[in-house]
Amino acid sequence: MNISEAEKLGIEKATAGALKVIKEKADLNAILAINEKPKLVKGGQLNVPYICKDNIVTLELPTTAASKILKGFVSPYEATVVGRLREAGAVMVGKSNLDEFAMGSSTENSAFGTTKNPVDPTRVPGGSSGGSAAAVAAGMAPFALGSDTGGSIRQPAAFCGVVGLMPTYGRVSRYGLIAMASSLDRIGPITTTVRDAARVLQIIAGKDEHDSTTVDIAVSNYLEFLDGDIKGIKIGVPKEYFGEGVEPKVAEKVQEAIRELKKLGAEIIDISLPHSKYALATYYIIQPAEVSANLARYDGVRYGLSMGADDKVEDLIAMYRQTRDEGFGAEVKRRIMLGTYTLSAGFRDAYYDKAQRVRTLIKQDFDQAFEKADVIISPTTPTVAFKIGEKANDPLAMYKADLLTTSASLAGIPAISIPCGEVEGLPVGLQIMGKQFDEAIILKVADAYERAK
Numbered sequence: 001m002n003i004s005e006a007e008k009l010g011i012e013k014a015t016a017g018a019l020k021v022i023k024e025k026a027d028l029n030a031i032l033a034i035n036e037k038p039k040l041v042k043g044g045q046l047n048v049p050y051i052c053k054d055n056i057v058t059l060e061l062p063t064t065a066a067s068k069i070l071k072g073f074v075s076p077y078e079a080t081v082v083g084r085l086r087e088a089g090a091v092m093v094g095k096s097n098l099d100e101f102a103m104g105s106s107t108e109n110s111a112f113g114t115t116k117n118p119v120d121p122t123r124v125p126g127g128s129s130g131g132s133a134a135a136v137a138a139g140m141a142p143f144a145l146g147s148d149t150g151g152s153i154r155q156p157a158a159f160c161g162v163v164g165l166m167p168t169y170g171r172v173s174r175y176g177l178i179a180m181a182s183s184l185d186r187i188g189p190i191t192t193t194v195r196d197a198a199r200v201l202q203i204i205a206g207k208d209e210h211d212s213t214t215v216d217i218a219v220s221n222y223l224e225f226l227d228g229d230i231k232g233i234k235i236g237v238p239k240e241y242f243g244e245g246v247e248p249k250v251a252e253k254v255q256e257a258i259r260e261l262k263k264l265g266a267e268i269i270d271i272s273l274p275h276s277k278y279a280l281a282t283y284y285i286i287q288p289a290e291v292s293a294n295l296a297r298y299d300g301v302r303y304g305l306s307m308g309a310d311d312k313v314e315d316l317i318a319m320y321r322q323t324r325d326e327g328f329g330a331e332v333k334r335r336i337m338l339g340t341y342t343l344s345a346g347f348r349d350a351y352y353d354k355a356q357r358v359r360t361l362i363k364q365d366f367d368q369a370f371e372k373a374d375v376i377i378s379p380t381t382p383t384v385a386f387k388i389g390e391k392a393n394d395p396l397a398m399y400k401a402d403l404l405t406t407s408a409s410l411a412g413i414p415a416i417s418i419p420c421g422e423v424e425g426l427p428v429g430l431q432i433m434g435k436q437f438d439e440a441i442i443l444k445v446a447d448a449y450e451r452a453k
Helices: 003-009 011-024 080-087 130-137 154-160 194-204 248-263 274-297 316-327 330-343 348-369 395-402 406-411 439-452
Strands: 031-034 049-053 091-096 143-148 163-166 186-191 234-238 267-271 375-379 415-423 426-434
Touching: 003 011, 003 194, 011 031, 011 049, 011 091, 031 130, 049 130, 080 091, 080 143, 080 194, 091 130, 130 143, 130 154, 130 186, 143 163, 143 194, 154 163, 154 415, 154 426, 163 194, 163 439, 186 194, 194 415, 194 439, 234 248, 248 267, 248 375, 248 415, 248 426, 248 439, 274 330, 274 348, 274 395, 274 406, 330 348, 348 406, 375 439, 415 439, 426 439
Parallel strands: 049 091, 049 143, 234 267, 234 375
Antiparallel strands: 031 091, 143 186, 163 186, 163 415, 375 426, 415 426
16 A cells, blocks of 8 residues: 555545554564554645654654663654654554664564564565564555664665665754664655655655754755656666675666666666775674664663662662663674774774774765766665574674665665565565765656656
């Protein structure tokens, strides 16, 4: 069900239908909390039900970030994106599952169980926004909100065969998003069509006085760009994104999509992003460092799980230790330790500072590429959705699922993933990247391809 179909039903029927599907497909474990009696508003700009990732704070339902340390936590305020959607008439019907604190690529790291891919329930839906992607793919709502730090909207969208849009850093407010890696985190929509992604972005984008990283640049009327005409648009194809680590069948599906775009009148040019080979390593230095700083606030004192009431806790340090030991899962602990290590005396210069310099080089690669190309195209993921448990005990193999998405995250540019066929019955994602604050052109190219399919 897309947004237009939901609007035709009317808000009452669409919301009732969404709640019905959520309950019928509970075995997917995509939803952590259901809004049984949502407040309905008529006559809004977007009168449809939606699902919110459970690391975005809401007043109506608890926000846990899929972690035991926040189990049952109800926020005293709501995220800017949630408020903007509510004012537009959208109705939140549930909070979706995710990898704990958005750390993962499969939604297997949730403290509340693994989400299953509705295309094939034996496989992962991707992560960390796996619950949001699975919910949309399963028809639980016309759209969902996700967050993307290194690929967490685009990668699950690719695995589940839906559309996932990561806006430019600073385009959408992060106020109310539980911080994981503050220089990378972004909120964006997961939808069934490109047009729906444009409609949701139109509402949630824009300057926010509560978030100093948002930029005061006018928000385009994105729907005006969706005319199917891409004649003369220059599409850059980076050779580095079709090499080692990318399954040949996945690469071929993307090449087929590129040929289709050429038929539609786009000009295909070869480009190079030479520092992209360092993106994954760079990301997994910078991101855990910011995780280490952001998760220091979960100390058992102010909110969330606290072991301080236990008479067996001898002192403050013991309370910290026990609260974190019981509250955080293995992947969260791993990244906190990795980040603390890279920021420690004697190692910061060798790792963190060097990673920041490489991040600049990656951004410069994109700047140079966009002097020749209007957009850049690649596979979203190197493989199709893998089996549940297949990579759970191999963190490095799991990290490689973000091989093709981290560069755009580090560069701060927008990117969208759209379905471009299947390999052995499993969806393949096409990633389209654009210049900073030029979401309009990636939506335009994505829509043209979607129409032609």
